[in-house]
Amino acid sequence: xxxxxxxxIRLATTTSTYHSGLLxxxxxxxxxDTGYEVQILAAGTGKxxxxxxxxxxxxxxxxxxxxxxxxxxxxxxxxPRGLMYNDFVLVGPLSDPAGVKGGKDVAAAFNExxxxxxxxxxxxxxxxxxxxxxxxxxxxxxxxxxxxxxxxGQGMGPTLTMANEMQGYTLTDRGTWLAYESKLDxxxxxxxxxxxxxxxxxxxxxxxxxxDMNYEGAKVxxxxxxxxxxxxxxxxxxxxxxxxxVADAG
Numbered sequence: 001x002x003x004x005x006x007x008x009i010r011l012a013t014t015t016s017t018y019h020s021g022l023l024x025x026x027x028x029x030x031x032x033d034t035g036y037e038v039q040i041l042a043a044g045t046g047k048x049x050x051x052x053x054x055x056x057x058x059x060x061x062x063x064x065x066x067x068x069x070x071x072x073x074x075x076x077x078x079x080p081r082g083l084m085y086n087d088f089v090l091v092g093p094l095s096d097p098a099g100v101k102g103g104k105d106v107a108a109a110f111n112e113x114x115x116x117x118x119x120x121x122x123x124x125x126x127x128x129x130x131x132x133x134x135x136x137x138x139x140x141x142x143x144x145x146x147x148x149x150x151x152x153g154q155g156m157g158p159t160l161t162m163a164n165e166m167q168g169y170t171l172t173d174r175g176t177w178l179a180y181e182s183k184l185d186x187x188x189x190x191x192x193x194x195x196x197x198x199x200x201x202x203x204x205x206x207x208x209x210x211x212d213m214n215y216e217g218a219k220v221x222x223x224x225x226x227x228x229x230x231x232x233x234x235x236x237x238x239x240x241x242x243x244x245x246v247a248d249a250g
Contacts, residue, residue, distance in 0.1 A: 007036060007037075007214055007217050008036075008037045008038070008039050008214070008217075009036050009037070009038045009039065009058050009059070009214055009217040009218055009220075009221050010038075010039045010041065010056070010057040010058045010059075010214070011038050011039065011040055011041065011057060011058070011059055011060070011061060011221070012041045012043065012047075012048035012049075012051040012052060012056070012057040012059075012060045012061075012062075013040060013041070013042055013043075013048060013060065013061040013062070014042070014043070014044065014045055014048060014061065014062055014063055014127065014128055014200075015042050015043065015044065015127065015155040015156050015157070015176070016063070016128075016129070016156055016173040016175050016176050017042075017061060017175075017200070018040060018042035019042075019155070019156060019157050019175075019176050019179055019180075020173075020175035020176055020178070020179050020239065020244050020245075021179060021237075021239065022175070022234070022237055022244065022245065023038075023040055025233070025237050026225075026230065026233060026234070026237075027040075029229075029230075029233065030221065030224055030230075033224065033229075034220055034221075034224065036217050036220060036221065038221065041056075041057060042155075043127075044123070044125040044126050044127025044128065044129075044130065044155070045062040045063060045064040045067060045126070045127050045128035045131065046064075046067065046125070046126030046127060046130075046131070047125075047126065047127075048060050048061075048062050049062060049064075049067055049068070049071050049076075052071065052076055052077060052203070052205050053071070053074075053076045055205065055209070055210035055212075055213065057205065058204070058205055058213050058214045058215065058217060058218035059202060059203060059204045059205060059218040059221065059222060060077065060202070060203050060205070061083065061200060061201070061202045061203075062128060062200070062201060062203070063128040063129075063173075063198055063199060063200045063201070064127075064128035064131045064132070065199060065201075066131075067128075067131065068080060068201055068203060071203065072203065075206055075209060076205065076206055076209065077203035077204065077205060077206060078203070078204050078205075078206045078207075079203065079204045079219070079222060080201050080202075080203045081201060081202050081203075081222060081225075081226055081249060082199060082200075082201055082248055082249060082250075083200045083201060083202050083225055083226065083234075083247070083248070083249055084199075084200050084231075084234050084245040084246060084247045084248055084249075085197065085198055085199040085200060085245070085246050085248055086173060086174045086175050086198050086200075086244060086245050086246065087173075087174050087191065087196045087197055087198050088129065088132055088171055088172065088173055088174070088196040088198050089171075089172060089173075089174050089177055089188045089189075089190065089191045089196065090106055090109055090169060090170075090171055090188070090189050090190035090191070091160070091163070091169065091170060091171075091172055091177060091186050091187065091188050091189060092118075092163070092168065092169035092170070092186060092187070092189045093167040093168070093169075093185070093186055094185065094186070094187060095167065096189060097116060097118045098112045098113045098115075098116045098118040098169070099112060099116075100112050100113065100169075100189050100190055101187075101189045101190075102189070102190075103189070103190050104190070104191075104192050104193055105190075105193060106136055106190050106193040106195055106196060107136060107139045107140035107141075107195070108140070109189070109190045110136055110137055110140040110142060111140050111141075111142060113169055114140075114142050114144070114146045114149075117146050117147055117148045118148055118168065118169060119148045119150070119163075119166050119167065119168025119169065120144070120148060120149045120150070120168055120169045120170065121150050121152060121159055121162050121163040121166060121168045121169070121170045122144065122149065122150065122151040122152065122159075122170070122171075123151070123152065123153070123154060123155070123156065123159045123170075124150075124151025124152055124153045124154075125153050125154060125155065127155075127156075128198075129156060129171060129172065129173055132171065132196075132198070133171045136171070136195065139195065148168070150166075150168075156172055156173065156176040157176060157179075157180060159172070160172060160176065160177070160180050160184060160186075161180075161183075161184075163186065164183075164184045164185060164186055167185075169189070173198055174191075174198075174244065175239075175244040175245060178239045178240060178242050178244055179239050179244075181240070182240065199248075200245070202221075202222050202225055202226075204218045204219060204222055205218065225249070226249035226250065230247075231247035231249055232247070234246075234247040235247045
């Protein structure tokens with residue numbers, strides 16, 4: 001138990017780490033090891049980083065490398081550490097009206113979806129997944145402005161549910177997909193493109209900008225996440241027998 005065992009660490013993180021169940025799996029062990037309680041504020045990466053900018057949290061755990069680099073460069077975050085990775089997958093209905101199943105080129109699949117004016121449900125919430133999706137449309141030379149494209153402003157779970165109801169396509173992180181797969185009449189259609197790589201970082205909020213933050217507790221949590229025990233736990237976390245994240249600290 002630490003001297004600050006009663007203190008709370010405020011973590012802004014992505015819906016993917018929350019909905020996948022990873023944090024529910026890690027945090028009881030962290031509390032047992034250190035005495036600290038972690039309060040989770042789950043949002044898209046854009047909103048999570050904004051909480052950090054505003055000094056509303058003590059650290060962030062996100063998955064949008066470009067946005068994270070800007071966050072650190074502007075002096076909001078310190079001690080960025082690679083934590084783990086998984087990947088994004090393009091999922092859609094079993095009928096696959098755009099005919100993209102089995103492809104390895106996600107940009108080509110996006111082009112086919114737009115050309116066929118097939119339903120595509122976007123999170124539209126400035127999350128890391130949404131940022132990745134918009135970047136992929138750009139890589140495909142497309143603006144996602146075709147009639148069947150719908151930005152819904154929702155987290156990954158609700159977006160998958162809507163895509164399922166509309167029998168449309170969506171981009172999802174694999175972790176959330178595996179957590180929801182059994183409830184959906186959909187399948188993974190495109191995977192394995194290197195552009196679908198999805199790295200996660202943990203970043204502390206700059207204590208010189210916000211001296212009242214629980215920097216000490218946040219540093220303890222960051223240190224714990226990258227230590228061998230927590231990294232082994234991340235590798236051991238499975239849903240339906242499948243590993244969701246690959247630990248890669250250091």
